[in-house]
Structures are given as structure tokens and as C-alpha cells.
Amino acid sequence: MTGKIFQYTTALAAAVLMFASCSDKDYEVPQPKNELQNDAIKRSIGPSLVGVRMEFAYAIALPASKGKLVSAQVEASIAGAPATYLEHRSFFTNGGGQDTGVVVANPSENKGNITSVTFTKDTMAATLRYYYVPGEEARGKEVSFKFTATASNGQTVSYDLGPFKVANMEMKLDIPVADAGARYISIADMAAYNQADAAANADKIDLVYLHRTTPSSFGHALVAPAADPQYLPGITLPAGANRNTKLMKVWQLRDQQLSRDQFGIFIDDLDFQKLDLGEGVNYTLGLAKDYGVWLETADGKYRAYVFVNSASNPNKTAVISIKRYTMK
Template sequence: MMKIFKYLFLIILISLFASCSDNESSNVKNDFMKKTASPAIVGETIEFAYAMGTTSGRLNTAEAVASIPGAQGTGFGLYSYFTARSSISYNGVNYTGGAEVPVKTVKETNTNGATTTASMMEKVETHYMNPVVALGAGQSDLIAATLRYYYVVPEEARGKEVSLRFTAKSTEGESASYQTPAYKVSKMDMKRLIVMTNSNACYFSIADMKAYTKAEVESQNLSGKIDFVYMYQAQLNGFTYNHAFVSPGTDPKFVAIPANIPSGWTKNNTLMEKRVDVRDAQLKGNIPNVYIDDIDFETLNLSAAVDYVLDCKAEEGAFMKTADGKYAAYIFINSLNTNNGGTMTVSIKRYPLK
């Protein structure tokens, strides 16, 4: 009966991933799923789920070899997960029905260069292997598991393609491997939750993806790098102004606070196009899963753009192009506040045009 269950459990596990292996005659089967749908950006993490199982012996090791070594933080997680059918308590933690419950299935893991190895546990919570058995009823041989693998995109991969080769081995010496497709790594850079304050840290450099104060701009001679200035004023000359982006070189009639753009500074004219419908999930931090990718910047047409954006609102944004033509960017407005003279929190995706 146990042998029948082992086969059944393995079939169910691998079928969830539309099983495929380069060694169909092996008793070890494997497959993978790329869980991360967002663009692969340097410094960000791509998450994979690697499913493996054996009908002979136990699982012994798992291995992942990247075509380009990942940055620090790349490697297998120590846990697999099962879905709680109802509210339960496990290892001192309470979980509600539908929650993912972690079960340690990896003894230790090591990443050396492009290769990550994981040594599997001999025994595991029986409920993980057979959900009809009560939680905490005992331990069973580890014959199947789905590991999380995290690939932190390194600078070396920018604009290139990266792929992985996963391999599972059993205690019987049998193995199975899976070669993933190649995934394109973006040329973009990204930075989240940059706070700007009216008449203080209000000078933004797309090249640096940073907001500066007037004192910083002047002491570091940065005026040539300032692409827009954040200003807040409810009304200007009878029209609604509110939170605004203005280029240092824009027409003075759009500048609510003239003293914020000293006459001796470089006056860049940054092209801007306001967008009320682009809510990039990486910049926003949650759903919907809509993303700005390289192609959006490569095909960006700002021929009808102006050099200011007025009356900005939260969860809107603007496509921009620097005056020197080096970068295109999307500035997403995470939040706004009229207190303390006006503050704005933004996130940015930046793409090199040259």
C-alpha cells in the first residue's frame, strides 16, 4: 500500500508542473515553474519552484547551475510548503486555511559560483507526504519535494540572457535534470520609494535616481544633472497646480516657486508625458501584474510631450526623457501628502538610450 501511495504522490506532485525530464527511464522525475512574472532587473530576485520526486529510495540532493552566476542571496530555500486545509498550528505558528505552511526539507545548502547544491532531509513531516495523515503524527522518508530557488540578478547579466539547469538525485544514484529556457535580463534600473519634499529634497536626477536638496545641488555642482523639480502649491494664477513636476528650463509661468530654480543653474528641458493608467506592479508594490519593460522604452514616442506635469495624483505617473537623451524613465507616484508644505513619494524605472 505504501508503494502505491508513493507512486500516486509522485504523479500528483509532478503533474502539477507538467512533468518533463531529460532521463525518462530514471525513477527520479523533475520539473520546474518560474514563479516571478515581472521583468528581470539587476538586483531583483527571480523565484523558481523546482519539483522532484523518486519512486526508488529517497531524495538525496538537488542542484541548480546558472549560466551566469547569481548575485549574493542566490540559492535554494530550506523549506517546501503545503497548503493548510483549515486553521492549524505548526512549529508554534498559527496558520489559517489556505495559507502556505513551511516544512523543512533541506538540511543545508551552498552556493559556489554558478552552482547551488542542497542536501535533502532523510525524514519529513508525514502530513506533507500524505495530507490524510494528521499533522504531527510522525515522520516519513522524503520521496518528493518542491524547493524554492532564488536567483538574484547580477550586474554581469544586464541585457543578456540567463538560464538554469536543475538536477535531482536519489539515494539510489539515479538522477533527472531539467534545462530551463533562456530568460532575458532587462537593461533597466529600478529604485523604489524615494521621498521628495517641497522646497527641500525636491531636485531629482534621473541619472542618479535620487532627490537632492538645494544645498546638495550647489555644493556638489549638480544642477546639470537635475531633470525635474517637485513643487506643491494648491493654485497658481487661477488654475489648479497642486503637486507638480517641472523642468528647470520650463516656461516660468509653470513654476510656482521661482526661488527653487536659481538663475545660475543649468536649465534642462526634460520631456514629460503624464500617464494616469500605468500602474507598474514592481513600482507600485502589488497587483495588478502589469509591468513596464524594455520594449516600452524602446518604442517610447514623446514627440508631443511638454516639459512639465501639473496636478499629479497618487498612482499616476509620467514617462520622461532627459535633455541629453541618455535616459528614458517612468516616474510612478506612490503617495502624496499636503502636510509640511507638500511631500511626494515616487519610484522609478530608468532605461539607457545611449
């Protein structure tokens, strides 16, 4: 029995120490007690977006002499999208530093705003991952979570997290553009169209992607349809494509959600609200990987940040990702 209690204490301590390493400096590690305990943290960082999952870790444990875990659930103040789930595996870090999951419960079920699992393994400690995907109902609102666990001895514990603000802005990742293909970009549709499709959506075209080797400074470019034709060499615009989008090029503003790299930089709603494009122009030249472009559409409805994930000079292609904020 002593060995089992030590196992319980070690498991809970390991879980909460992991939490402490990721939390604020004033976080205090809970002390193991002779009863059911729980703890939770939000693991994902950066703005919360509709359709982009938020990740949490939920640790629960009790002494082996007090029973075993029976169930766990998370109640969200706003029901998540169908992709919301609570892991039925308990995670620990192996000797190689890798997260390893062990099945301890049935796959979770969503009923309204509650996501729950029932334990199937005889276990007295577990760390579960919870993935909440904000739906459209949560846009621009705050969401909170109540984590709850029950044990076979009838004990119940709960842990509250939040509130967390869900941003108004939207995001679209990895849109391929090509000088000889999908070169016409619509911020309203968050999409790139080829010549034929652009003709059917001409009033939505905010940008034209192109690549030119002469002059050498031209390179990869994003240009408004209303720009001087010298910035659209060889381009025959679809009839009706005439928007005068304001643009401003920046370097090394590598939003982590767009770039998915190690830089802890995040563009949020407030950045779009405060954006000043008073000196913006309607063309940007010499773009390359990791460059970005702030923009405002001609009707003032949208502000956006376009990030260049990759660019190929030989192929005259690029991949872009977009964050967009609706102004009105």
C-alpha cells in the same frame, strides 16, 4: 508500503498540478512513474531586472521503496549575485491556502554559477524554491537554468528552463520627495536631493517636485528646471540646474513592479525604445497617486517612467518609483 507510495504519488501530483495551474494551456501534467522525477516552473512574472530576484519552484520525488532524496542543485548559465539561493525548505499549501515551508536540507551554498543543497531529512518528495538574482554581468543577456536532483539509489534527473532575457532597464523603488525637502530629482542618480545636495549635483537635476494649492489644478507637479518660471513658483534653483527634460503625463499605467499591486501591466525595454515624446512638454501638473510620467533627459541619454506611489496634499510630499532605460 502501499501508503508510502500513495503518499509519493499524491505529493508529486500535487506539485505538478500546481505547476499546471500557472503554466501555458498546452502544458501536460507529468504522469507519476516508478522512478525519480522532477519538474520546474518560473513563478515570478514580468521583466527580469538586475538586482531583482527571479523565483522558481523545483519539485522532485521518487517512490519511498526506491530510496530518498540526497541533493539538489541549480546551474545558471550566468552566475547570480550573492543573494541567489535555493531554499532548504520544502513548500506545500496548508488548509488555509498559505505556503508553508518544512526544513528538509542544509542552507544552500553558491559555488560559481551552481547553487546546491544537501538533504538532511529522510524524505522522498520535496518542492524547493529557487531565487536567482541577476548580477550586472547578466544585464541585457539571456540566462538559462539546469535543475538537477539525486537520490540515494544513484538516480539523477535534470530539468532545463529558459532562456529568460534580463532587461537593460533599471529600477529604483520608493523615493520620497517633499516640497520643503528632497525636491530635486536626478534620473542619472535615481535619487532626490534637498537644496544643499542639489547644489553639489546641479548638472544632474532633471526634475523639480513641488506642490502648490493655487491654482487648484497645480497640485503635485514635476517640472524641468528649464521650464517657464510660472511653473516653478517660489523655487530658487541651484546655480547650474537648467536641464530641459521632456515630459508626458499618463493615468492608470500602473506597472506592477513599480506599484506592487494586482495589475498585470509591465513596462519593458521595448516600451522605452519605442517611446515617442515628440509632443512632450517640460512640466506636468495635477499629479496624484497612480499617475505616471514618461520622460527623456535633455541629453537624450535616459528615458524613464516615474510612477507616483502615494501623494499627500497636507504634507506636500509624495513617494515615487522609477524605471530607467539607457539610450546611449
